[in-house]
């Protein structure tokens with residue numbers, strides 16, 4: 375059940391490479407995780423983002439990277455939004471800006487998200503993209519263009535390395551419980 | 554050293570890291586209050602992952618409020634099961650501030666029951682938690698994993714936001730409401746003007762507004778991207794809260810020399826009623842540009858505009874009129890207290906007489922869960938806060954957002970209509 379979420383641990387890698395999907399400005403959480411499917415993980419997986427890019431849910435594959443405009447993930451606080459993109463295999467999101475709660479929740483789930491000015495104009499869907507996460511460096515491997523984003527704060531980078539906030543908390547409690 | 558904004562003062566007072574903070578810093582801060590609704594079911598399941606089991610404790614049961622407002626009463630077996638998980642969880646953890654399905658929508662019930670006070674740092678498993686800014690609290694929404702962490706640790710990381718100020722002056726025209734001001738702001742400044750930022754509303758217009766009207770603005774400010782959205786910290790707020798709780802509090806005011814990213818001046822004397830057109834909140838037009846658009850449904854409710862003041866305005870307008878035959882008008886009071894007041898004052902009777910349907914206080918229609926969904930091609934005027942594609946059912950439906958007055962008048966005419974003539 376989607377409301378209960380699913381957990382998929384991801385190994386942290388400094389450099390990742392994948393196929394880009396270019397999204398517009400203001401992609402909202404209702405588009406990513408539609409309200410009417412909140413109780414149905416399978417349906418959410420089948421319909422995520424289809425109002426924006428019709429073939430996205432059927433054609434996205436593991437390791438793909440979303441490149442978006444401004445205000446990505448605006449709308450409700452539902453964490454099924456970053457979660458469902460992770461479940462679909464999305465390895466990272468680079469956008470011109472993110473809505474606040476989506477940004478927080480992505481780090482909580484160890485989904486790397488990076489803010490890069492003007493990024494959406496530099497990519498077409500299908501381009502090969504490379505990201506150096508700690509350096510916040512993005513390269514379009516088709517055009518050779520390099521861009522620099524905003525560096526991730528050390529506390530948040532740590533969250534990515536620790537596999538997210540839940541993992542961090544569970545291991546902390548476990549070691550406290552042993553004492 | 555320059556002065557501090559409200560956000561900077563409250564975060565500094567709660568910081569577990571350094572006490573001297575400035576915008577952009579990331580700090581750990583202790584939390585005064587956690588609110589969660591349906592997401593509590595996920596927290597309950599997360600708790601089962603904690604090992605050893607003796608570590609399964611909430612940080613402080615008296616600092617947590619849980620409500621059942623989403624999917625209430627349960628529209629399906631699945632949600633009934635989720636509610637059941639939540640009821641057991643709050644019992645097991647002695648969370649006494651639990652409001653079952655009878656009470657109403659979180660952002661109305663928390664202030665009503667005196668849980669929210671000036672100077673508090675509040676997080677909620679719901680985006681519109683910004684509403685409590687009207688009560689001078691720093692409050693924002695978080696996702697489920699952050700919620701789980703906060704439940705156990707009572708603290709979270711926060712990025713200290715910079716602040717933008719909206720100074721609003723002049724008197725509003727007849728039937729123009731605070732909703733029209735905030736929708737206009739979304740239109741003029743976009744849905745991301747306040748992303749990662751704190752808002753401070755100020756000026757004569759804000760001071761004149763009722764607490765109900767101010768809550769609408771702090772609520773809708775989330776749709777402008779705001780992290781916090783503070784109303785004016787004045788005596789009106791203090792009096793309102795004193796009627797709800799005997800706990801002590803002090804208003805937090807910004808320093809006169811506080812640093813703002815930007816100050817926007819708004820003169821609202823000529824402001825027309827505004828609507829957010831499909832499918833984004835910042836696709837805004839004055840009502841005169843879209844009047845005549847036929848509607849199938851009129852929704853008056855939600856944590857944005859389901860308060861007594863809103864029902865009262867609608868009743869005033871509907872007193873001598875009937876709702877158009879082709880329109881279903883659904884009214885959802887935001888809380889039991891409001892419903893009761895509407896019953897006692899005759900407001901409910903007027904609405905029902907005019908042909909409205911009044912539901913129990915809940916979130917159902919607002920987020921497209923149940924009790925008032927739209928079919929393909931249908932058009933709704935709604936007093937809520939979101940008009941995204943598919944928000945209230947069909948993706949092929951259209952939602953316009955407007956004030957309670959605009960909703961009521963449009964329900965009578967069967968088409969989007971300027972409320973100033975009523």
Ligand code: SF4
Nearest residue numbers: 658855856916919920
């Ligand atoms: S009334 Fe609507 S916006 Fe408010 S909490 Fe409920 S679902 Fe969210």
